[in-house]
Amino acid sequence: MSQLFHYGKEQVGRALVESGWGWLPNLGWALLAAGLIGQTRQLIWAGGVVVACAALGSWLTARGHFHAWGLAATAQLHGAYLAALARRAEASVPDAGTTLQRDLTAIDKGAGFYNVLVPAVLGVGASWVLLAGLSLWQHSLVAILPLGCLAVVAIVLRALARRVSRRDRECMHRFVALGQSFLDTLGGLTMLVSYEAGPLFAQRFASQSERFRHATMRVLQTQLTSLIAINGLVYLTVLLAPLTLRGPLGGRAAAFVTLATLMLNGRQLGYFSHGIKSQRPALRGVFGMLETAPRVEADLPAHPQQLTVRDCAAAYADRSVFKNVSLTLAPGGLTVLCGANGSGKTTLVNLINGSREPARGAILLDGQDLAQFSAKKRASVIGTLGPSPQLFSGTIASNLKLACPDDARRKAFLAKWQLLAFIRDLPAGWNTVIGENGRRLSPGQRQELALAMLLLTDKPVYLLDEITTSVDRRTTKHLLDVVGALSRSHLILWVSHDPLVQAHAAKVYQLGGQLTLKGGR
Ligand SMILES: Nc1ncnc2c1ncn2[C@@H]1O[C@H](COP(=O)(O)OP(=O)(O)OP(=O)(O)O)[C@@H](O)[C@H]1O
Numbered sequence: 059m060s061q062l063f064h065y066g067k068e069q070v071g072r073a074l075v076e077s078g079w080g081w082l083p084n085l086g087w088a089l090l091a092a093g094l095i096g097q098t099r100q101l102i103w104a105g106g107v108v109v110a111c112a113a114l115g116s117w118l119t120a121r122g123h124f125h126a127w128g129l130a131a132t133a134q135l136h137g138a139y140l141a142a143l144a145r146r147a148e149a150s151v152p153d154a155g156t157t158l159q160r161d162l163t164a165i166d167k168g169a170g171f172y173n174v175l176v177p178a179v180l181g182v183g184a185s186w187v188l189l190a191g192l193s194l195w196q197h198s199l200v201a202i203l204p205l206g207c208l209a210v211v212a213i214v215l216r217a218l219a220r221r222v223s224r225r226d227r228e229c230m231h232r233f234v235a236l237g238q239s240f241l242d243t244l245g246g247l248t249m250l251v252s253y254e255a256g257p258l259f260a261q262r263f264a265s266q267s268e269r270f271r272h273a274t275m276r277v278l279q280t281q282l283t284s285l286i287a288i289n290g291l292v293y294l295t296v297l298l299a300p301l302t303l304r305g306p307l308g309g310r311a312a313a314f315v316t317l318a319t320l321m322l323n324g325r326q327l328g329y330f331s332h333g334i335k336s337q338r339p340a341l342r343g344v345f346g347m348l349e350t351a352p353r354v355e356a357d358l359p360a361h362p363q364q365l366t367v368r369d370c371a372a373a374y375a376d377r378s379v380f381k382n383v384s385l386t387l388a389p390g391g392l393t394v395l396c397g398a399n400g401s402g403k404t405t406l407v408n409l410i411n412g413s414r415e416p417a418r419g420a421i422l423l424d425g426q427d428l429a430q431f432s433a434k435k436r437a438s439v440i441g442t443l444g445p446s447p448q449l450f451s452g453t454i455a456s457n458l459k460l461a462c463p464d465d466a467r468r469k470a471f472l473a474k475w476q477l478l479a480f481i482r483d484l485p486a487g488w489n490t491v492i493g494e495n496g497r498r499l500s501p502g503q504r505q506e507l508a509l510a511m512l513l514l515t516d517k518p519v520y521l522l523d524e525i526t527t528s529v530d531r532r533t534t535k536h537l538l539d540v541v542g543a544l545s546r547s548h549l550i551l552w553v554s555h556d557p558l559v560q561a562h563a564a565k566v567y568q569l570g571g572q573l574t575l576k577g578g579r
Pocket of ligand 1: 399
């Protein structure tokens with residue numbers, strides 16, 4: 059939360075003046091009460107003058123710019139956040155923008171930090187000084203009473219805070235479970251119909267919705283309990299105060315009014331701490347974005363000679379996938395990675411291309427740590443293709459053009475490597491319309507087209523993850539010839555269980571907890 063102080067600093071002085079004027083009427087009301095009840099004309103006058111001066115001062119300082127600190131700070135935070143978001147999107151950092159709505163709301167709600175903190179702290183402090191003076195004058199315990207109450211409020215809130223965050227987590231967990239189940243059902247509707255499992259899923263979905271509703275109600279219940287705790291203790295203290303008051307009637311009235319305003323400011327602080335705590339995760343996201351947004355970066359080598367995976371470990375949540383994996387890719391031959399399902403091959407590919415961060419270790423390209431570079435920079439030198447490639451509705455030619463807009467180079471490349479031989483059998487040839495994500499092509503044709511598009515991007519490093527699962531043997535052999543030839547000048551890692559692919563490799567690594575060299579030519 060300390061980062062919040064860095065914004066709108068130039069308005070802090072103004073916020074103090076605003077808050078001071080804001081508190082002054084409390085002194086005026088205390089004097090008025092003392093004067094009216096003690097029937098002292100001078101005090102009535104003094105109170106009236108203070109209230110009038112405070113009102114005039116507030117009007118003069120405010121003049122349409124009330125909450126100057128909050129306004130300045132939130133404007134600066136919005137600006138900094140949106141600029142960082144733009145840099146992340148520009149650098150193709152995954153997830154950029156997905157939390158935009160939540161983060162902007164957090165910044166707006168965070169304005170409470172600027173608008174409430176100073177007035178409430180100043181109000182509590184000033185009221186306390188006044189109260190201490192009054193109780194010295196009257197020999198009463200009225201200054202100690204609120205101390206005890208605030209201590210109890212703090213203890214109660216602390217106890218509730220744990221419960222609140224447990225309930226919040228539970229609610230979020232239920233929400234995620236509900237969302238996942240909804241998306242699964244939506245995606246697999248046809249399969250569910252063929253399994254005749256519709257009613258079962260409907261029942262399961264209904265019970266998950268019910269659990270989510272219960273979790274939400276528990277969150278509301280806990281929030282209500284803490285509000286009752288704060289308010290209950292505040293009003294109880296104000297009600298108990300007359301029992302501790304001694305001395306002249308006017309002094310007692312002044313002490314009572316000051317105590318009431320002190321407790322109201324204290325309650326405001328309690329609400330404030332609640333509000334700011336509930337925004338803490340979102341605000342952390344905002345400051346995380348500001349800290350991690352990519353700065354202007356250096357270029358990565360256009361023709362790297364070595365990619366090194368150095369002592370890398372990978373984990374999901376607290377589950378380790380592998381530890382101490384080291385591997386070097388260099389031009390001069392294909393490197394193949396195999397291993398049992400779930401051993402972490404795709405995870406390793408994702409560490410290299412930057413879509414996941416290693417739990418430990420580093421990935422170096424010609425000695426430069428890739429962690430310093432944005433996803434966009436990494437993607438400019440590392441091309442990745444997985445088993446389910448993404449194609450774009452349009453024709454085969456329009457897709458190829460996306461990967462390489464230069465007509466001459468594209469045609470020369472495809473002719474040189476004799477790629478996409480299946481096009482000869484299509485009546486519309488290159489102008490065949492492939493539909494959304496290439497669904498009018500066969501899975502094998504989709505894979506071939508996606509590989510041709512990847513190779514057309516002409517990156518120095520390629521990561522191929524199970525790209526021939528749907529491709530026939532003859533085409534696989536041909537693709538192996540192409541990739542094998544490219545691996546003389548490029549750094550290529552191919553994840554494959556296929557013995558045919560492994561037979562073409564200069565090095566074959568096996569992953570299974572550790573990475574071991576299994577063979578190669
Ligand atoms: N997003 C994820 N969240 C949590 N766990 C994951 C996630 N992705 C993968 N895992 C787990 O990490 C382990 C490694 O997965 P990974 O996909 O890297 O294996 P793989 O070797 O590529 O498997 P396959 O041969 O089936 O493609 C698996 O046990 C999997 O359950």
